[in-house]
Amino acid sequence: MGIEIEQKFEVPVDSISSISESLRLDPSLGDFTVTYARKVTNFDTYFDVNGQIASRDWSLRVREKSAGLFSVALKRPRPGVGGGSAVHREELENPTDGSLVEVLTAVAAALRGENIISAPPAPVETLIHRGGVVAALRQLGLVSDYPVKTTRDIWMVGDASGDVAELVVDETEYLDSTEGSVREGRIEIEISDSANAAKLDEMARCIDRRFNTRQVYTSKFQQALIHYASRHLRDKLEAKVTLGDISSYEALVAQINASGEFVRGYQFHRSADRRIFDTYFDTKKHELFKLGWYLRMRREGETRQLTFRRLKERGEQRYGLVMQQEIIVRPSSDIDEAWAAIQNWLSAVRGASRAAPPADFSELPTALAASSLRNSLEVEVTRTSWIVDRADVRSSDLRNRIAKVKYDRVAFRRPGQTAPLSHFEFEVTGVEDEAAAPNTLRRDSYQAFLGDFLEVCADRTNGGRVDKRTSAKYFHGLTELGIVSRKPEWLTDGRLEVQILARESAPQAVQSRNWGLMRFWCALATLTAGLFALSVGQGEGLLSDSSPDIVSAAMQTLGFLALVLGSFFLFKDPPGPVSRARRLVIVVCTVMAAVAISIPSMGRGNAADATAFLGLLPLIVSLSRTGMRG
Structure with a gap:
């Protein structure tokens, strides 16, 4: 079982080709020399189950090396023995640690030992023969939501003693068929012998000085989780x-x-920079x-x-x-x-x-x-963003994400002009x-x-x-x-x-109907019903000294309620905002209608006429603003 000791650096993805060209033109790296080895393209799929693998800082990867040939790798953190800023991981991978069947059997045992999966439904070898390695992992209850493609330039780093490290320049694409893929650039330096830890630190300093990098500590699996969350959370x-x-x-x-816990109690996970x-x-x-x-x-x-x-x-x-x-x-x-x-x-x-x-x-x-x-306006945004979750919840489940923090460098331009107006903001x-x-x-x-x-x-x-x-x-x-x-x-x-x-x-x-037209007919129907009810009512107003007829009072009350409903239909969900002044008009009209119904001297006929005009006023105001088309 191998030990992976490496340092990782983020670089702008657009600078990948220029970095490789720079190393070809000038292979010196301080006291070290780099020699180009080869270019490879890896198609990786990472597996997890309810975030339990990610929560342990493990990663489980299937890599397609060529048609029909796959490798499985389980990586787990291990305390470092040198190179304080380096990442130390224990790596179980075929064919280095055995055949595909042997390694996958060991992986299943490790996952079961942590209660991440239950007992396999059949021997691992049988599962592989039935449908292949990916199908076997799914039979174990694992989910493959995180495909990654990496195009890698590999360089050997040596000094007077010989080769001491492997340097890779990666252009990684986190694949997403629905939301669009995310590209990211990295430089990674890896040693296999902890005795070379001091040399690893020196190479890292040379890389940082030469290419102005930012050191990172997350694996590609962790980055895949961050990008997945960033794209699939709204x-x-x-x-x-x-x-x-x-x-x-x-x-x-x-x-x-510099500190993943910028706000106490919360972890910040940086996503790839974006240009919008x-x-x-x-x-x-x-x-x-x-x-x-x-x-x-x-x-x-x-x-x-x-x-x-x-x-x-x-x-x-x-x-x-x-x-x-x-x-x-x-x-x-x-x-x-x-x-x-x-x-x-x-x-x-x-x-x-x-x-x-x-x-x-x-x-x-x-x-x-x-x-x-x-x-009417052109805007260019350069965005740096972080996914934020609680520090006490170690899970990649989307439900545990609390926020995104975005740092936007914005350039506003009038259409057809080149001179920008700069603006800066955080968006939480x-x-x-x-x-x-x-x-x-x-x-x-x-x-x-x-x-x-x-x-x-x-x-x-x-x-x-x-x-x-x-x-x-x-x-x-x-x-x-x-x-x-x-x-x-x-x-x-x-x-x-x-x-x-x-x-x-x-x-x-609202998307599928013309609410303006519907509002017009509903309001017209309720107003007509209200006027009819008021006209049927007999006698004086509801507040007169004489005892009102029960049927008359009921019809008068129904008329008032119908008028209120008419105004409600008119203004419940207009296609445009309603100003305070127009809201005041609605309230005044409704109050005046109530007064008109109640005044003894008005009588039913006059009340019907008054409420007719008062009830139609909100309708006229609404139609003057939005028209029959809504």
């Missing part, structure tokens, strides 16, 4: 954190990287912005995604949060259904027009142009499974972490200004670039400043 809660001093951002990032290009679409007069909506086309590598998002009621609060609804369209989405959902929302926007659905995802820009939407998002509703989110855990994170940021910046706000890059970019001259009330009156933003999918009913 941001459901959101707060943006800004610092008063720009230089404080890099200082805090360095401290987070966003294009926002709006009408000529930026009507989406005025409503608190945005439509964004995102490009990241080969991945494309269209997102429509709206602040509900310009900051409506539910569950103590500011809510926003979203529709996400990917190349794999049902394009007709997604386009119809977005068009139903856009039909309420002045300046936007209906357009036929695109033939496929690549035709979306053309369809947006046909909808009278144009490029609460994460959940995609299908989770806001009322099931772990808000208390997220808010506790957010409070601790803000406190640590203030402390580490010597009491510098740390602000928490809720907004969107689109809103910030439009206002800071001066593309819009006037900020809407909902962005400046403070309703977003002290709240946390929560995301949910737009309701299917």
Whole structure:
């Protein structure tokens, strides 16, 4: 059983080819010399079961070496005997430690000894012969959710005594067929003899000086778990954190990287850096912005995604949060259904027009142009992010993740211009499974972490200004670039400043129906019923001295309730936000209707006329804002 002693360094994935070329042109590495050996491509699949292997810092890997040939490797941490910053791991792998059957039998015994798996349903050799090594592992109850492809340049490092280490330059791709793959660059140096630990440290220093690397301690399996969590958890809660001093951002990032427990009680796991290009679409007069909506086309590598998002009621609060609804369209989405959902929302926007659905995802820009939407802002984001979980919960289960912390370096540009406006921010998002509703989110855990994170940021910046706000890059970019001259009330009156933003999918009913038209007919029907009921009622008002007829009183009361329901249908779920002034109009109309029904001198006929006009007023106000189309 071999012992793996290595040091690992993260490098920008785009610099992989230049690093290899640099080593070819200049093979010296301090007192050492590197000699190119070969290039290999490995296809690895990592296995786990409910996070139990990851929680022990183990990894179980199947590597496809060539068609039909596989190796199985179980790696477990081992106390180091030299090279304090090196990672020491015990490695059980075929063919070094025996045949495939022998090694897999030993692996199964080790896992069963830790109660990770139960007894195999048949001898391991039988399981392998039935379906192969991958099928055998699945028969043992293991899950293979983490495929990884690594293209590796291998170099031998030697000195006067001969070869002392192996240096590899890796371009690793964490494969994900649904969310898009993530690429990452690394340099790893490995020795097999602990007597060379001092030489390993010296080689590491030379690598760091020459290529400006960042030392990391996570395995590819651990990185696969982080990327899997990063891609398969949806941001459901959101707060943006800004610092008063720009230089404080890099200082805090360095401290987070230096200590995985930047906030006491929480572990930060760094994900691969990302480069994101966003294009926002709006009408000529930026009507989406005025409503608190945005439509964004995102490009990241080969991945494309269209997102429509709206602040509900310009900051409506539910569950103590500011809510926003979203529709996400990917190349794999049902394009007709997604386009119809977005068009139903856009039909309420002045300046936007209906357009036929695109033939496929690549035709979306053309369809947006046909909808009278144009490029209104370009944003480039360089993102460093960390997955955060509790330090006392050692499990890779997605349910144990609490938050993502993102450090964004943002460049805003007017369409067609090159001069950017720079902006920096931390974004702290609460994460959940995609299908989770806001009322099931772990808000208390997220808010506790957010409070601790803000406190640590203030402390580490010597009491510098740390602000928490809720907004969107689109809103910030439009206002800071001066593309819009006037900020809407909902962005400046403070309703977003002290709240946390929560995301949910737009309701299917809203996506699939024209609510404006439905609201019109429902309101008209209830108002008509109310007027009829009032007309049938006889005698004076309900507060008159004479005893009212029971049937008359019942019909009058029914008329009033019908009028209230009519207003309720009109304003329950409008496609656009309702201002405070218009809400006041609704309340006043309802109160006046109640008074009109009750005044003795009015009589039934006059009351019916008065409530007819009062009841139609909210309908007229609603239709003047949204029209018959919704």
